[in-house]
Amino acid sequence: MPNILVGEVKAGSKIIKDVITPLGGTLFTKGKILLPRDLDILQAFLIGQVEIEGDQGEASSDGAKTTAKQASPKAGAIINESMLAKTNSPLHDEYDKMLTLIKNSYRSVTAASLPIFELRSQLETLIGYLKDYHVLKFTPRTLKYEDYNYHNAVLSALTSYKIAQWCGYPQKDWMQIAFAGLLHDIGNAKVDSSLLQKPESLNNSEIEEVRRHTTYGYQLLRNVTAINEGVRLAALQHHEKIDGSGYPLKLDGSQIHFYAKVVAVADIFHAMTLERAYRRAQSPYLVLEQILTESFGKLDPVIVQTFIQKSTDLFNGTRIKLSDGRHGEIIFTDRANPTRPMVKIEETIVNLMLERELYIQEIIA
Template identity: 30%
Template sequence: MRLVSVNRLQAGMKLGKKIYNDEGLVLLADGIELTDALIKRLSRIDIGYIYIEDANTDDVVITTMLHDETRNQALKVIRNQFQQMSGASGITKGFYHLDKKFSSIMDSILEDMSSQEDPMIMLADMHTADNYLYVHSLNVCLYTLVLGIAHGYSKEELRVIGLGSLLHDIGKTQIPVKIVQKPGMLSDEEFRHMQAHTEIGYRILKDEPNIPLLAAHCALQHHERIDGSGYPRGLTGPQIHEYAKWLGVADSYDAMTSNRIYKKAMLPHQAVEALYVGSGTLYEQKQLELFRDRVAIYPLGLTVKLSTGESGVVVKIDPSTPHRPVVRVFTGPEDEPVTPYELDLGSALSVVIADVSDNDEAVKST
């Protein structure tokens, strides 16, 4: 499979990986042949990149962190709960209680992830942006758990930080939809309303019988930054709980790599670079270093240009060196076709990825 920007799609290409809607249901199945009408539809629903079938890379298998059943059930629970809460009265005064299914779905998520020997943050499954909040909540949960596992948290600690990350944006259910889903920049007043979601989320979660209090603090503090520039309280480094710091990194990363109405998604390597701008000021350097080591910054199927001038597709990622993948080279320095061969950047240390490209001329699909 090969990862291609939607604006590079051509009729006749076949979809290599399913596309889901915000309910976790399959919108387009893998193997379907793309038509001009389907390509236009994909452009309208704000999906930035998709996987297509490619004879040159048909052995590249894109794995996911969750089984389909677990992912679909998680999104269903999030959607149903958040929709019920939107506009409901009495929520922040303790007159409303969360569905107990959040606890059981967290157990299922942890079971799926524990079955993986060395989980990594891969490019998220392709979803429509009909309701970003549901998919974002699940993505941030998965990314935070990958970091928590790598950090060495116990199962119970992972359960707490997992619930906190899954529910970190629950306060947005009480913010007017016209603000949450506004396609442009928020006014100062709208931004103040949006910022309130952290404290609202805390008030919703703090007295929940099935939700640990630390999970409520994740909702409260996930926008705090170590230099004191965050909100709602302007806390500094040691005042912010460690869980909230991990969550802040994962939340920012998913926001950057998700296609939104008002901005195009960054590729993983671009988002990691953007996060590193805040190293030591917004985020803890050691946490960013672990994050960098657990994220596949060059996703499988991505077309890359090497420092040698050659181009190819990322076909393997070693979890111990995710920034040095194996690239299957198809074109030479002058863009001339060459007999395909694989170059392991983990061994060829003098060669680096100089650029990424979704230009179909770089690697022809056959």
């Protein structure tokens, strides 16, 4: 059938040729059934015409049935995601148990050995609910800035496990990488807590003491069984940088264990999105953009790119809150700019790639 003007296309129509944006990206692929919101997307991208299967009147009638079938699972998914956003899930139950266990471990590690087998058992139970964990969506039940280290540990464990999967590392390393995330900051147990909670800037000697948590961590883990050397090196090396500008040993990229490279990304993300004594929690989308900037010469670029692409892989219709307080839903994500999707707010479409002063503050469901 000849091309149809976008203004004349009806919901339920089936596209028979890929729709390409003016910049050369694929907006919709051949075979897609157009939903009502898709018509807004076509207009927002200034698409003039599309090729539609068969007579449009018939296509709309038949397509409406198909659309209903397709929309139903998506609607169900929205309900499920919304339920997961609440804090009454088994994932939250096991998270809280892990949080209590790691908190007790921090408090006792300088006087007694780590309860490593208990930690492993609870970590395995928690990982069992990983399918319900979304890096950008998950929020613990209670967040107190004085518990930052413990939340960072558990969240870094979950995120490091995810990254290991996404990057295609051998399965035998997944649990050990989760351990690396869980224990990477264990050396903070030997650092004066007043320095870790200090709201003012640290002086040079205080900075040096805080930085020693990396060597303290390696020392505390040196004789612990049930973890491998990669876990110990992650505690030592997670603040090293690819260009050799990190600490404590100023190693370059080839000298840094890949566990430490994974944990570094997870640690930075959660450090910036959790409330701290000296800083408010930041938008996860802004943090991803900062991590992307940081990746040039600092973090492993493959791990960073994979983390950003996978964590922002949300379905259209995901409800969000913008930085100006308005609520809307994601209607299209350009994979070349995954942190700046198009958002529909009532009858207005906001293109975050163009409106750079705005950003997604929070994912609601």
